[in-house]
Amino acid sequence: MTTPVTNDYVRALDRQHVFHSWSIQGALNPLVIAGGEGCRLWDHDGMRYLDFSSQLVNTNIGHRHPKVIEAIKAQADSLCTVAPATANLMRGEAAKRILARAPAGFSKVFFTNAGADANENAMRMARQFTGRDKILSAYRSYHGSTGAAIVATGDPRRVPNEFARGHVHFFNPYLYRSEFHARDEAEECARALHHLRRVIECEGPAAIAAIILETIPGTAGVLVPPEGYLQGVRALCDEFGIVLIFDEVMAGFGRTGQWLALDNFGVAPDLITFAKGVNSGYVPAGGVMISQPIAEFFETRFFPGGLTYSGHPLAMAAIVATLDAMAEEGMVDNARRIGQELLSPGLQDLARRHALIGEVRGMGLFWAVEFVSDREHKTPLAAPVIAQMKAAFQARGLLTFTVENRLHVVPPCIVSPAEVNEALAILDEVIDDFSRRCA
Structure with missing residues (x-):
């Protein structure tokens, strides 16, 4: 009898046999990914994600380009x-x-x-x-x-x-x-x-x-x-x-x-x-x-x-x-245009409305949002809070790349205006929630 492939099965297989980089092995609970196409990924249990990490900022043409x-x-x-x-x-x-x-x-x-x-x-x-x-x-x-x-x-x-x-x-x-x-x-x-x-x-x-x-x-x-x-x-x-x-x-x-x-x-x-x-x-x-x-x-x-x-x-x-x-397919032009016309203004708008954001910087589809607990003193938001925020993005179907007190917003170069707006809405919702928690 063939074992059904589920997230639990894949995660258990991973934890039994795979040694991960930059990690305390016993503390891991890795995200399971089964497939992907374009800017989307999905797991074995039907959850779909919008990839705004480009994995490790490398899938510039998106997933499974034909x-x-x-x-x-x-x-x-x-x-x-x-x-x-x-x-x-x-x-x-x-x-x-x-x-x-x-x-x-x-x-x-x-x-x-x-x-x-x-x-x-x-x-x-x-x-x-x-x-x-x-x-x-x-x-x-x-x-x-x-x-x-x-x-x-x-x-x-x-x-x-x-x-x-x-x-x-x-x-x-x-x-x-x-x-x-x-x-x-x-x-x-x-x-x-x-x-x-x-x-x-x-x-x-x-x-x-x-x-x-x-x-x-x-x-x-x-x-x-x-x-x-x-x-x-x-x-x-x-x-x-x-x-x-x-x-x-x-x-x-x-x-x-x-x-x-x-x-x-x-x-x-x-x-x-x-x-x-x-x-x-x-x-x-x-x-x-x-x-x-x-x-x-x-x-x-x-x-x-x-x-x-x-x-x-x-x-x-x-x-x-x-x-x-x-x-x-004009992907480089798309990255420049989407960055200038949608992503940059959208992130700057988030920064104006959320005191947790100390600075937004970048160009094209290469952006960082720096989170602070105190804007005046530029106090970095604590790492556990960033981890919770990353989990909240993921729970809403947005995969993100975080480092220290920063969110790096780095979608594939094929990202569409609709996908950028979808991501910005999720970012807004989660940051607003954490702003109230940290107030």
């Missing part, structure tokens, strides 16, 4: 896997499409399995290219959980994992909680750049291989940099011969209403890391876009890195189909 599914199936019929040292049509086509979205002067792509190992290899390239060792990164950042990526990460999860060498952190701009006592964006920018210059000078410019920055820090709070900041970082890197790496793992491929987040700022780095949105996570993939000078450096020098599944054919087919579908 063109991508068909491309994966077609590739599986032809070739499921092949060694990375070979040449493969789909790998070349994927690289060609990615580079078409890069700034001028980028010529190669090194493929990885995810964003963490993309950042690992970008830092490796920078060290080889410069002959230097140190890597500078921001305290408010997340670059992955592998060896050097987690140490480059600034948030506290790095602390039990600090095994890699040569990492130094600095404060990036965040006017709402300024480390520089700034009064406006211009002052925050100027003081943050002065701080970074002093860190470079004190660490020894000739010792620094790279600065790695999320173009817009995501998990750290969707911290849109002030005007002139990224240009200033670029100028510091040029002055001191430091490689500039932009981590576009979360912010890239449509999330901000541009193909890459850097397109919003007119600044080109030397290396660009990506993953997540490049194929919406349908098959794990990531990579490094490499500028011409660094690519030429390795034409005559050995690159000491590699991955068994670099440029995996199924992942490459998913990239080609995803980028083609995004272009053909």
Whole structure:
């Protein structure tokens, strides 16, 4: 007799056999998901959800896009896997499409399995290219959980994992909680750049291989940099011969209403890391876009890195189909338009009406709502309250992404006006309820 598939059965199976990331295992009660399509997901017991988390901010084209599914199936019929040292049509086509979205002067792509190992290899390239060792990164950042990526990460999860060498952190701009006592964006920018210059000078410019920055820090709070900041970082890197790496793992491929987040700022780095949105996570993939000078450096020098599944054919087919579908269906334009016309005004309206919201910030479909218990003192709303709020959203059929005292509003790039209005109504209802509880 076949056991009926229910939420309880799947959850029990999971808790018996699966070890989860970033968790106390015995405290888990995981959400069960059985299927999905577009911006919707559902479980085995009939509950449906509107996905405003894009899972981990990666399903930019939504769930089960037919063109991508068909491309994966077609590739599986032809070739499921092949060694990375070979040449493969789909790998070349994927690289060609990615580079078409890069700034001028980028010529190669090194493929990885995810964003963490993309950042690992970008830092490796920078060290080889410069002959230097140190890597500078921001305290408010997340670059992955592998060896050097987690140490480059600034948030506290790095602390039990600090095994890699040569990492130094600095404060990036965040006017709402300024480390520089700034009064406006211009002052925050100027003081943050002065701080970074002093860190470079004190660490020894000739010792620094790279600065790695999320173009817009995501998990750290969707911290849109002030005007002139990224240009200033670029100028510091040029002055001191430091490689500039932009981590576009979360912010890239449509999330901000541009193909890459850097397109919003007119600044080109030397290396660009990506993953997540490049194929919406349908098959794990990531990579490094490499500028011409660094690519030429390795034409005559050995690159000491590699991955068994670099440029995996199924992942490459998913990239080609995803980028083609995004272009053909105007998904990036949709993300920009929906963000400007509906999501931004809707979230700003919530902030005006609910004292629990301290600040709303973002662009495109990449937004953070920062909750506070006291607006005047900007006191972060307590983590248990955020957890209860997240559960309340979920009970009403809205899946959300929360970090510390923040709600990150990050729907797929295909989201419709009706779905945004549905989500805003749920947010309004729950925040209003918690506002009364916390009064």
